Amino acid sequence: MPDPAGNLDTLRQVTDRLRANVExxxxxxxxxxDTALVVLLAEGHLLIEDVPGVGKTMLSKALARSIDGTVRRIQFTPDLLPSDVTGVSIWNRSTGEFEFRPGGVFANIVVGDEINRASPKTQSALLECMEERQVTVDNATWPLEAPFLVVATQNPVEMEGTYALPEAQRDRFMAKVSMGYPVPEAELAMLQGHTSANPLDLLEPVTDVAEVRKMIAVVNQVYVSPAVQQYAVGITTATRTSPDIRLGASPRATLHLVRAGKAVAAMSGRDYVLPDDLRALAPVVLTHRLLPSPEAARSGRSVVSVLHDLLEQVRVPDSPGA
Incomplete structure (x- = not known):
């Protein structure tokens, strides 16, 4: 039988290498x-939102280059077509048949740059890909090879030339993070290291897709007790019943929260999930799916503050390992 402790040790070693390489x-x-690594191991997708120039695309490219797999970049622009994302069938005169030309989504890691600059029609082309990991064009379906990770960047909606992502698409992203401005020391180090050469050119892969598949299998074996499952349901149910939230978390959000918790547990060397794992993940997994009520918006309450209050109200299991 495989050694669970040995598998977890290997997983921690690989994630340490990935973290160090990206950093x-x-x-x-x-x-x-760390959130990006959690999403990768939990088979989710990552949305990175922030103002231009803080390293959103750099982070996604660094993660992609750290894994020896297929990588495609899609630059989302207003004139991008859905077929540019999924692919298109083209008539081949020599064979007398239609041939499928794969689009940019056919890769292990897809970097979607400035996803909210494309039209809603083009954004929706990713829905089937992200949820079902397959592409359907002209009544034919092509599977997407595992691992399949979409790392999308977007600018805040108040920036010019952006379209707000529809709720259905936001719900398909397991987590959303914000880069934030670097601290002065990190910005100074960037000036010293990025002005003479592009640091991405020096990155080498530290793992491959076969190793990532093994790590995903280890994460899938992490135990989630009934008490912790109930805690996850309690958190998402609280968002649906709160008068301060107009649109609460979906059942998919509950699933994403638990799967991300399993990845965090494995990266911490545990084969079981703690309530603290879910509590720590709730802001990055749930916030982008929630919409405040008109009353909350008028009073200036953010979704983040509402969720924080809800987490204080949901009862934590007494014996999470039961």
Missing amino acids: RVISGKTSVV
Whole structure:
């Protein structure tokens, strides 16, 4: 039988290598990098939102280059077509048949740059890909190879030339993070290291897709007790019944919260999930899915503050390992 402790040790070693490799390019953002690794191991997708120039695309490219797999970048622009994302069938005169030309989504890691600059029609082309990990064009379906991770960047909606992501698409992202401005020390180090050469050019892969598949299998075996499952349901149910929230967390959000908790537990060397894992993940997993009520918006209450109050109200299990 496989040794669970040995598998967890291997997983921690690989994630440590990935973290260190990405932080060669993005320094001072360990929590953001860790969230990206959690999403990768939990088979989710990551949305990175912030103002231009803080390293959103750099982070996604660094993660992609750290894994020896197929990588495609899609630059989302207003004139991007859905077929550019999913692919298109083209008539081949020599064979007398239609041939499928894969789009940018056919890769292990897809970097969607400035996703909210494309039209809603093009954004929706990702819905089936992200949820079902397959592409359907002209009544034919093509599976997407595992691991499949979409790392999308977006600018805040108040920026010019942006379209707000629809609720259905936001719900398909397991987590949303914000880069934030670097601390002065990290910005100074960036000036010293990024002005003479592009640090991305120096990054080498530290793992491959076969190793990532093994790590995902280890994460899938992490135990989630009935008490912790009930705690996850309690958190998402609280968002649906709160008078301060107009749109609460979906059942998919509950699933994402638990799967992300399993990845955090495995990265911490545990084969079981604690309530603290879910509590710590709730802001990055749930906030982007929630919409405040008109009353909460008028009073200036943010979704983050409402969720914080709800987490204080949900009862934590007494014996999470039961």
